[in-house]
């Protein structure tokens with residue numbers, strides 16, 4: 001069975017959840033081979049986890065020489081591995097970085113590329129959601145090695161161990177690959193809540209919070225949810241940009257999305273419209289967000305949310 | 317210094333966007349405009365020119381698209397770009413990002429060696445966010461993308477951006493491809509003076525032949541991926557909406573969440 005390369009997304013060796021989802025998808029297409037580009041001291045810990053979630057093979061690429069350089073070194077690693085392994089497909093996470101890697105790789109390998117896949121079938125047919133979630137598209141790569149950027153939550157991770165054979169791979173990195181560099185980096189402080197794009201439940205606040213996110217956050221914590229925000233809330237400085245849901249923020253597709261004090265502008269919808277269940281609390285019964293909801297409350301969020309949070313906590 | 321800004325003509329997001337029977341985006345039936353997200357790139361290009369007063373800096377707006385797409389170039393000229401280039405050729409219709417990036421790259425080379433190629437963060441229609449990376453690959457340039465703040469000094473570019481796991485400062489040397497987000501700040505509206513001045517600015521229309529690109533390298537038929545099917549999402553069934561009266565809203569909400577097993 002052909003290998004399927006999975007580029008591992010990690011922070012200092014800690015594997016992020018979407019990679020485990022990629023492994024589950026890789027198994028549908030062939031034999032999952034994880035590509036871990038990181039510190040040599042992190043490789044064995046990472047390998048254990050990758051193995052547990054189905055990696056048959058793990059290519060460990062020491063990043064000592066390329067750490068801090070953007071995108072292109074990873075493209076060169078994948079290019080060289082693709083030439084060596086002739087994989088059936090290459091999977092990356094559909095993040096900003098993942099898509100850029102995929103884009104450059106597609107040109108180098110003369111291969112078709114599909115981004116933002118929300119599902120991948122056994123035969124490589126992908127499902128995408130376009131035009132702010134108003135259309136679903138089925139597509140397939142027809143040339144070269146299919147390169148597919150898959151969105152978080154496209155599959156459930158499967159904890160079923162693979163062979164997990166670790167193979168060190170020494171890639172040759174060109175000088176040209178080292179031309180854009182991270183000069184400074186401020187790791188984001190953990191909020192202790194789930195990641196926005198990975199969360200099963202997202203509770204968001206907009207301009208209607210008036211800047212007081214406490215009731216939004218308390219509801220989120222009662223539901224074990226991530227916290228999101230509209231651009232109006234971000235532009236007002238109430239939340240950092242990383243909380244923004246929408247066209248120019250994060251696109252989320254959770255089981256449940258709760259919009260509070262958010263009117264439902266098209267750019268916001270573009271980031272949450274494909275959520276399974278949508279709930280809104282808004283004091284204006286004419287707010288367009290109500291066109292989308294499964295359940296809506298016309299009321300003041302500062303009254304409704306604290307009371308609901310109390311009831312939810314009481315039921316647990 | 318030469319700055320090329322890539323501006324795309326897209327169907328209006330507030331209009332009813334749809335697909336043609338061949339599964340390509342309907343670009344004729346729906347009114348279009350300069351992609352909102354590319355306005356930010358034009359704005360940043362103009363700001364670089366303004367901040368570096370005294371230097372000779374030319375901003376060229378470049379668009380690949382059908383007849384109507386010239387509107388995107390015009391808008392950029394009205395905002396303040398110096399020159400416009402519109403690549404228009406029937407053979408380009410239906411091109412994917414891979415073919416589009418080829419045409420853009422050849423056009424950039426034709427315009428002349430740029431110091432900066434600037435793009436929006438994504439086009440508002442297909443929105444793959446991959447053209448800047450592909451363009452960089454084709455031009456053999458580094459890429460610095462998704463900038464929230466842009467600064468240049470000499471031939472150095474520094475950007476700040478909100479990454480997935482960290483806020484980063486990224487540095488690189490020109491020439492390079494730079495994409496910017498809407499966090500870089502509001503784009504200016506064309507002034508009356510700008511609109512008048514734009515009429516006299518050079519606007520060149522080129523075909524594939526002018527770029528030395530063969531028609532067989534672009535278009536729908538050479539796409540490296542194939543759309544098999546498009547379907548409108550079924551409309552959401554109308555939900556239940558309750559009015560909050562003396563706390564009834566919270567109770568109803570809690571019950572709804574419990575009924576769906578979210579509690």
Ligand SMILES: Cc1cc2nc3c(=O)[nH]c(=O)nc-3n(C[C@H](O)[C@H](O)[C@H](O)COP(=O)(O)OP(=O)(O)OC[C@H]3O[C@@H](n4cnc5c(N)ncnc54)[C@H](O)[C@@H]3O)c2cc1C
Pocket residue numbers: 205206207208209229230231232233244245246247248249250260261262263264265266267268271281282283284287299300301302352353498
């Ligand atoms: C290029 C571009 C990109 C954009 N990208 C995004 C994006 O990624 N994400 C995004 O969200 N937006 C984006 N926008 C902005 C978008 O158009 C809207 O302006 C924005 O979503 C509005 O945010 P809001 O709903 O919080 O604010 P508003 O539209 O002002 O709505 C506030 C709502 O709160 C309600 N309200 C007020 N007080 C209360 C209360 N006490 N209790 C309950 N309800 C209350 C009001 O009835 C109203 O419906 C973008 C715009 C542009 C031009």
Ligand SMILES: Nc1ncnc2c1ncn2[C@@H]1O[C@H](COP(=O)(O)O)[C@@H](O)[C@H]1O
Pocket residue numbers: 321322323324325351353354357378379380381413416420434435436437438439440442443444445446447448
């Ligand atoms: N046809 C086009 N003409 C000019 N610029 C384009 C075109 N397509 C894409 N771009 C540029 O590439 C960016 C990203 O596009 P995309 O990869 O389609 O999301 C856009 O914001 C534009 O700056």
